[in-house]
Amino acid sequence: MDRLVYTALNSLANMRDDRVVSAQNLANISVPGFRRDLPNDGASRFLEALGNTSSRAFQLESGVHGFSRAPGPLEQTGDPMDMAIADAGFFLIEPANGGEMALSRRGDMQVDPDGNLRNGSGDLMLSADMQPIALPPFRDIVVDDLGQIYITPLDGAPGERVAVAMLGTVNPPEDLALRKSPDGHIRRLDDEALPPPDQQARIVQGMREGSNVNATTELIASIELQRRFEINLRMVQTARDVDEAGSTLLRPPDG
Numbered sequence: 001m002d003r004l005v006y007t008a009l010n011s012l013a014n015m016r017d018d019r020v021v022s023a024q025n026l027a028n029i030s031v032p033g034f035r036r037d038l039p040n041d042g043a044s045r046f047l048e049a050l051g052n053t054s055s056r057a058f059q060l061e062s063g064v065h066g067f068s069r070a071p072g073p074l075e076q077t078g079d080p081m082d083m084a085i086a087d088a089g090f091f092l093i094e095p096a097n098g099g100e101m102a103l104s105r106r107g108d109m110q111v112d113p114d115g116n117l118r119n120g121s122g123d124l125m126l127s128a129d130m131q132p133i134a135l136p137p138f139r140d141i142v143v144d145d146l147g148q149i150y151i152t153p154l155d156g157a158p159g160e161r162v163a164v165a166m167l168g169t170v171n172p173p174e175d176l177a178l179r180k181s182p183d184g185h186i187r188r189l190d191d192e193a194l195p196p197p198d199q200q201a202r203i204v205q206g207m208r209e210g211s212n213v214n215a216t217t218e219l220i221a222s223i224e225l226q227r228r229f230e231i232n233l234r235m236v237q238t239a240r241d242v243d244e245a246g247s248t249l250l251r252p253p254d255g
Helices: 002-027 215-250
Strands: 041-048 055-062 074-076 083-085 090-094 102-104 109-111 117-119 138-143 148-153 162-166 178-180 186-188 203-205 207-209
Touching: 002 215, 138 203
Parallel strands: 083 207
Antiparallel strands: 041 055, 074 207, 083 203, 090 102, 102 186, 109 117, 138 148, 148 162, 178 186
């Protein structure tokens, strides 16, 4: 009976984590460049007591929460400050919270009062030499597919373009394990330094990449999790009823 109860409770604990991940995905569905979180791998294991017929089940989780590298949908905005990576790859950023360098797909950019180029969450965009990008005042901005930034200075002649920086991008190999750190930014699983910029990502200007979360998929998963949750609750209820029935049978008769 203990096995049934512990197995059901462990399953409930696993589903709790899955529901948190699904809820977070739905909450970030409108965040540009958000990567869909994946649930952690988990299972139940039995621990046999030496010289004893009893056993206990316990929850076992392996690895860390991963994320989907699938590209999100591209939306044409016409805003020259919107940049998207058309295929595989990431922008290099310095997080607004001051953490270590990280990867990002978010490309809704803006220039702060100090001239620094930031994305929509306030992270500093890094150049190909891994330094924060600072832009002088400009009338027009053009970014080519390699990430080279050209501007027309305020006092420049019409059509004049000056190269001022190169957006740092990197396309890590598929076998390089990445994870989301506690601050939500993408870094290496082994906490080693990220690969240097290789400018292999193709950038398109005037486009914005959306989240790669599929609302229909997440809602269906939420419904399925709710059904599994109810089934496991019924298992716990059944175990309690069987235990109470067994106790009644062993109770000495009155009188």
